[in-house]
Amino acid sequence: MNKQENFKQRLIKYMELKGMSRYEDLIVEELKNSLGNKNFEISRDNLGSVIFHKPSKKANAPKVMIAAHMDEVGFIVRNIDKKGQLLLSAVGGIWPATVIGTKATLKTADGREFIGLFGHTSIHIMKSEEMSKAPTIMDLYADFGFKSEEDVLANGVGVGDLVYMSGETIHFADPNLIGGKAMDNRAGVTVLEYIAKNIENLDLDVDLYLVGTVQEEVGTRGAKTSVSLVDPDVAIALDTCASHDTPNTIPGNTSLFKGAALRIFDRGTMMDPKLVNYFQNVAKQNNIPAYKFVAMGGGTDAHELQFSHGGAATLTISLPQRYLHSPIGVCAISDLLAAGDLLTEFIKSFNENDWKEMQYK
Ligand SMILES: [Zn+2]
Structure with missing residues (x-):
């Protein structure tokens, strides 16, 4: 099976699980089964968010948290x-x-x-x-x-x-497209799993926490409790966002097939410009399509992640989706893989010096 098809099958698996806010256990189970505890220390907080920790062997490794919410509306x-x-x-x-x-x-x-x-x-x-x-x-x-x-x-x-x-899974003529229930945010959960698989056997210069959060859709509640435990230096939310490429939407530049969308601004979070810049360089060096956008509505877990003890450098990587919060959402697999590859390359390259340069003096 090629990479695109393999990713699609995992996404379908996650979309077909039922996990409304507060009831995310089936998604946690699937993540645990897939990732196992060989390469990650697995824990959960008291609201149910699941934390996959991959410690670094470096003494002063920056703490990086990547969070995808597991719940659906x-x-x-x-x-x-x-x-x-x-x-x-x-x-x-x-x-x-x-x-x-x-x-x-x-x-x-x-x-x-x-x-x-x-x-x-x-x-x-x-x-x-x-x-x-x-x-x-x-x-x-x-x-x-x-x-x-x-x-x-x-x-x-x-x-x-x-x-x-109970929107069904939709297979379009274009194999790069997929539709299904709970695309928001099983797309992000599948990207989180993809990242974990990419780096599970590597020695990293970052202390990495991959987190499936709960209760995002009712007010980023799982992000609030899990970030207080992890206490990251750098925090990234991974979530779907509205795609503006259908009739009658208000104007905006997110669209399917354009790659990973770097969310710069929304009502809850102003992303760290140095971190945005770092991600843009990673994208350029690895030929991964990525672009900046300003969100016209909605917020993400980043709203809470930024309030790590003393504050975290924060960014949201968005996954453009048509028909958010409806029975069937539609994404392009190439966009999801672009986001997954971008985050993988970030994790592989980021280190203590990069973090020192990013900190306020
Ligand atoms: Zn979402």
Whole structure:
């Protein structure tokens, strides 16, 4: 299997796992199975983030943390309707218009699953004034075929159970493209695994922490707790970002097929210009496509990573994706590999002197 195909298969594996915020254990298990504990010291913090530590043999090696969030957005049952429909609250930011009419998967507290769909009013029986309005989260419900509230309860389903989007994996004619559920951020998780495999047998000049964080989608909570444990000098968030190459988006320069996107600015983080410069040089030296962009919306784990004790030099490497926070997201494998190769080369080259030069005098 070539590199692109192998990466794609791993990404599909991660996308098809269910891991809403707070419920990321299946992704942790897969990462642990894949990476093992031969080359990494593995630990978890009390919110569930998983830390793969590869110590350096050098005494003053800078601490580098690379974090990819493992959680996905979805819904939680907030109320049960008399006729057996489940009313929902969103876990993370979702525009309800993207999910109505699509397949839903209910996961109960004891792990059982039911298949249904996100319900809506048929156009034939809709009040005319509703037709031009976008549905809100208060309008949204999921239909699993239950007949009544009693029927729901008799099936062991209750308030607080999880309702997942269940977008299927899409194989386009172009083998470089892939679509699937939870692309945000299983794309980043797969890149994290790819980096780990690339460097697992090397002696590094950095003290490396590869971290799968939890609860990013509800407010970068896992980054906050894991960075306080790792306490890095240099911290990098690895996450998907909105791609502007589809109709009707506001203008922006991120796009599929252009390589790794270096996020310079968003509402939560202003990236370290010396670190950005370092990454641009690594990209140039290794012929890896990479470019800078300013995010128009959304934040990343970098928002918390920068607050390492005394502050960390921080950057977000973004993975452009179409259709964020919807049942099916689309990425180009070549962009994900560009980000993975860029981070691999960074880890291989960065050392104590580079860090000294980067520090404020
Ligand atoms: Zn994300």
